[in-house]
Amino acid sequence: MSDLPRRDPRQEWIARNRLHPRHAEVLQEMGRGAASEWWGPGGLVRRNPHAVGFVGPNGVKRIDRSGTQQGACGGGTATPIAERKPLVEIDAPAFMIAVVPDMAGGRLSGHDRDLFGLARQLADADPAARGAVVAVIFGPHKEADVGEAGIDRLLHLDSPEVAGYAPEARLGALIMAEETWSPRHWLLPDSKLGGGELGRRLAVRLGERPATGVWQVEADAEAATGWHCTARGAAGSLDIRRPLPRIALALAECAEPVSETRHAAVELALPQPLPSTLSRIQDLGQVSVDPSGVALSEAEFILSAGNGVKDWQGFHHAAEVLGATEGASRVAVDDGFMARDRQVGATGTWVTARVYVAVGISGAIQHLQGIQTCDKVVAINMDPGCDMIKRADLAVIGDSTQILEALVTLVAQAREEKRDAA
Amino acid sequence: MQPESAMTPGLEVTVLVSVGRHPLTGRARRADQDARGVELARSLADAQVRLLHAGMRDESSEAALRGYLGMGFTELSLLEQSEGADVLPALAEALDAASPHLVITGERAERGEGSGLLPYLLAERLGWPLVSGLAAVESVEDGVATLLQALPRGQRRRLKVRLPVIVTVDDAAPAPRQSAYGPARRGAFEATAGPVSADDEWASWHVQPARPRPKRLKIVKAASARDRFKAAAAKAEGGSGQVLTDVTPTQGAEAILTLLREEDVLR
Numbered sequence: 001m002s003d004l005p006r007r008d009p010r011q012e013w014i015a016r017n018r019l020h021p022r023h024a025e026v027l028q029e030m031g032r033g034a035a036s037e038w039w040g041p042g043g044l045v046r047r048n049p050h051a052v053g054f055v056g057p058n059g060v061k062r063i064d065r066s067g068t069q070q071g072a073c074g075g076g077t078a079t080p081i082a083e084r085k086p087l088v089e090i091d092a093p094a095f096m097i098a099v100v101p102d103m104a105g106g107r108l109s110g111h112d113r114d115l116f117g118l119a120r121q122l123a124d125a126d127p128a129a130r131g132a133v134v135a136v137i138f139g140p141h142k143e144a145d146v147g148e149a150g151i152d153r154l155l156h157l158d159s160p161e162v163a164g165y166a167p168e169a170r171l172g173a174l175i176m177a178e179e180t181w182s183p184r185h186w187l188l189p190d191s192k193l194g195g196g197e198l199g200r201r202l203a204v205r206l207g208e209r210p211a212t213g214v215w216q217v218e219a220d221a222e223a224a225t226g227w228h229c230t231a232r233g234a235a236g237s238l239d240i241r242r243p244l245p246r247i248a249l250a251l252a253e254c255a256e257p258v259s260e261t262r263h264a265a266v267e268l269a270l271p272q273p274l275p276s277t278l279s280r281i282q283d284l285g286q287v288s289v290d291p292s293g294v295a296l297s298e299a300e301f302i303l304s305a306g307n308g309v310k311d312w313q314g315f316h317h318a319a320e321v322l323g324a325t326e327g328a329s330r331v332a333v334d335d336g337f338m339a340r341d342r343q344v345g346a347t348g349t350w351v352t353a354r355v356y357v358a359v360g361i362s363g364a365i366q367h368l369q370g371i372q373t374c375d376k377v378v379a380i381n382m383d384p385g386c387d388m389i390k391r392a393d394l395a396v397i398g399d400s401t402q403i404l405e406a407l408v409t410l411v412a413q414a415r416e417e418k419r420d421a422a
Numbered sequence: 423m424q425p426e427s428a429m430t431p432g433l434e435v436t437v438l439v440s441v442g443r444h445p446l447t448g449r450a451r452r453a454d455q456d457a458r459g460v461e462l463a464r465s466l467a468d469a470q471v472r473l474l475h476a477g478m479r480d481e482s483s484e485a486a487l488r489g490y491l492g493m494g495f496t497e498l499s500l501l502e503q504s505e506g507a508d509v510l511p512a513l514a515e516a517l518d519a520a521s522p523h524l525v526i527t528g529e530r531a532e533r534g535e536g537s538g539l540l541p542y543l544l545a546e547r548l549g550w551p552l553v554s555g556l557a558a559v560e561s562v563e564d565g566v567a568t569l570l571q572a573l574p575r576g577q578r579r580r581l582k583v584r585l586p587v588i589v590t591v592d593d594a595a596p597a598p599r600q601s602a603y604g605p606a607r608r609g610a611f612e613a614t615a616g617p618v619s620a621d622d623e624w625a626s627w628h629v630q631p632a633r634p635r636p637k638r639l640k641i642v643k644a645a646s647a648r649d650r651f652k653a654a655a656a657k658a659e660g661g662s663g664q665v666l667t668d669v670t671p672t673q674g675a676e677a678i679l680t681l682l683r684e685e686d687v688l689r
Binding site for chain 1: 443445448530531532533534535536537538539542543545546551552553554555568570571573574575576577578579580581582583584623626627628629630631632633635638641643646648649663664665666667668669671672674675676677678679681682685686687688689
């Protein structure tokens with residue numbers, strides 16, 4: 001049986017004709033549910049207004065006056081937007097655009113996505129001869145679907161040589177990619193996460209003069225490459241307009257990220273394994289830094305205290321055990337429990353933490369403004385109706401002193417077990 | 423040049439300094455990152471620090487360069503260049519001749535193109551390793567330097583590299599000391615005429631004062647009118663979080679711990 005809906009014009013006609021003797025029967029059949037009207041025992045026509053209509057694809061109730069209730073099976077069939085996006089496959093690309101994203105924490109950042117948007121702009125300019133966007137990714141990544149970002153080809157290098165801080169080994173891999181595919185452009189993020197450094201090393205090795213701090217790229221028939229770019233220079237105080245070179249290091253928001261299409265992200269491989277070069281720089285790993293010494297505005301993990309905290313000793317101890325930077329709401333600062341430079345919010349510091357734990361903070365609007373860019377917010381509070389609970393990704397209602405104590409115990413236990421196992 | 427154990431007492435350090443630009447007034451000053459580099463060099467024990475500048479010599483740049491002399495130096499080597507010249511050949515030649523053990527520079531200049539390429543070009547030309555974004559030099563022993571690199575979010579990474587090396591200094595390095603007026607006045611410039619090569623490409627570009635970048639608009643891409651309305655009417659803060667009520671403190675703590683582990687913030 002095919003899934004095509006078959007129409008029966010006669011049944012539809014009966015369904016429209018309320019005087020037809022088989023009207024109720026046919027409605028039963030077609031309406032796939034309760035009949036909306038029937039003859040009552042006293043000879044009156046009874047109507048059930050709730051049985052009229054159906055739930056449309058967007059979850060809104062619709063009434064179809066034509067009598068046939070199409071799409072009556074409800075709103076659950078709507079496909080997620082990701083699947084409705086058309087898949088773009090470029091089998092024989094005219095040229096390649098290589099992008100080396102930062103992949104901080106194994107995920108594509110907003111900056112990386114903007115860069116892929118720019119790469120698509122360069123690759124899709126001529127519909128007759130489309131280019132392919134090649135992404136070169138180092139190390140393991142956590143992205144479920146990299147094709148969403150606009151990647152046609154994916155070169156994933158996950159060998160131990162390129163792990164950690166290994167700019168020379170990574171440069172070797174990029175040079176090999178250059179020799180294999182010779183992309184028309186190399187795009188890298190001009191960031192402190194490694195992209196800026198790698199891009200400069202690549203440009204110097206290839207003998208190209210790159211454009212750094214690019215924030216705008218426009219088509220220009222007069223330029224040699226067909227594109228002009230505007231780049232920031234002199235510590236952000238100059239705009240330099242120049243033809244787009246082969247290698248460009250772009251700033252965040254240089255282009256709109258890809259949102260309307262999916263791309264194939266076909267896996268590529270280098271023709272030969274990476275040569276094991278002796279690195280002149282030896283990476284001894286990250287150093288544990290004192291979390292209280294990290295500036296509040298750039299701390300990754302903040303434990304913040306408000307009016308609800310009564311046991312301040314316990315709070316400081318918890319911050320120490322968790323390795324979190326301490327923050328505070330304005331009330332805690334005004335009452336003298338915390339220093340002024342620890343205040344989070346519109347009148348204090350705007351924080352960018354990945355995880356923000358608010359202990360006993362009800363969430364004044366000034367405070368919520370200050371934590372706008374935090375990824376995950378955890379609230380520990382007595383009042384289930386406060387604004388911080390609405391903002392939080394995880395809220396625990398209860399006494400903050402006891403919960404922090406339990407948390408400290410759990411963390412200490414886990415560390416103990418790890419030490420025993422080791 | 424082979425590093426020897428005997429060289430450690432007399433560690434030769436060259437700091438490349440440039441003329442900076444005050445972000446508000448636009449006046450010439452000592453460049454912030456270069457001054458941090460000088461401070462870093464000053465903090466090294468038993469180091470012979472030499473300042474090197476390549477550029478034009480006029481009244482304002484001389485006043486700015488005296489700022490470095492005021493950090494405790496008697497002289498500054500100056501490679502005279504014309505305006506808008508490419509300083510790379512002159513610097514590479516000077517460094518090749520002096521062959522210091524450690525070269526310290528800022529990450530990028532505050533004037534001109536400011537692309538931050540110079541340290542990379544020098545490293546490639548001299549064949550030395552380069553370490554970028556330094557916060558501190560921990561120790562230099564037996565021709566091997568242990569360096570502390572600044573990472574985003576206040577993190578640090580420890581690296582070991584064999585001398586000679588070129589390092590660039592991050593904004594996280596210790597703040598420079600104040601420039602003392604007397605030594606700054608007394609300091610001398612030791613000017614040498616180096617090779618001058620014009621930068622024709624830079625001259626051909628169109629340069630103007632930076633204009634503010636346009637703010638990105640929030641574009642709602644929705645298939646239906648209902649989705650568009652929902653996106654427009656939605657509150658900024660979505661209330662999709664998980665709320666745990668009536669739980670024991672231990673259960674609550676476990677839930678929090680799971681989230682902290684997922685986000686990988688516990689060390």
